[in-house]
Amino acid sequence: MHYQTASWESYMGPRSRGNVVVDDPLQRIERLASDNAVVIFSISTCCMCHAIKRLFCGMGVNPTVHELDQDPRGKELERALIMLLGSTSVVPVVFIGGKLVGTMDRVMASHINGTLVPLLKEAGALWL
Numbered sequence: 001m002h003y004q005t006a007s008w009e010s011y012m013g014p015r016s017r018g019n020v021v022v023d024d025p026l027q028r029i030e031r032l033a034s035d036n037a038v039v040i041f042s043i044s045t046c047c048m049c050h051a052i053k054r055l056f057c058g059m060g061v062n063p064t065v066h067e068l069d070q071d072p073r074g075k076e077l078e079r080a081l082i083m084l085l086g087s088t089s090v091v092p093v094v095f096i097g098g099k100l101v102g103t104m105d106r107v108m109a110s111h112i113n114g115t116l117v118p119l120l121k122e123a124g125a126l127w128l
Contacts, residue, residue, distance in 0.1 A: 025073070025080035033095035037125035038063040041081060041093040044070060048104045049092040055111065061125045063094075097123030 033039045038056060042049035044067045056063045068074035068091065081090045085103065094101045096119045101107055110116040120126035 025076040026084065028073075029077060029080055029084070030098075032066060033100070034098035036064040037061075037097060037123040038120070039095040040065045041068060041077065041091060041095075042066065043068050043091050046091050052092045052094065052104055052107060055107070059117075059120070059126065060128070061120055063125075096120060096125065 029041070038061055040049070040053060040056070040063050042053065042065050053063065053065060066077075068078050071077065078090055081093050082088060084100070085093065087103070089103065092104055092107075094103075094107050101110065101119070107116065110119065117126060
């Protein structure tokens with residue numbers, strides 16, 4: 001697993017040019033999600049987050065994990081994920097190939113019905 005540490009940019013508040021916010025949380029999520037084949041937004045003390053990380057590692061996938069509770073702007077990202085998902089139960093949130101897969105229930109349903117492995121292969125996260 002690759003744990004993404006907060007970059008210098010994430011310590012800065014949202015930048016603005018005039019009245020336009022340059023790096024809003026949804027844009028940041030989109031950018032982070034597209035940086036790697038598998039990206040998990042997580043909270044370090046969440047047991048469901050731990051389970052999803054173990055699932056991917058057990059499959060031979062090396063996900064990039066963004067721990068929201070260790071990011072100075074993690075609360076902003078968490079609120080943006082709530083808006084994106086339309087749910088109050090947010091973590092873990094998984095992106096594969098830059099596309100939103102969803103939370104634990106969606107990932108597990110994909111795993112059970114056999115569509116998860118093809119997604120991982122298509123994203124280049126799994127070779128076999």
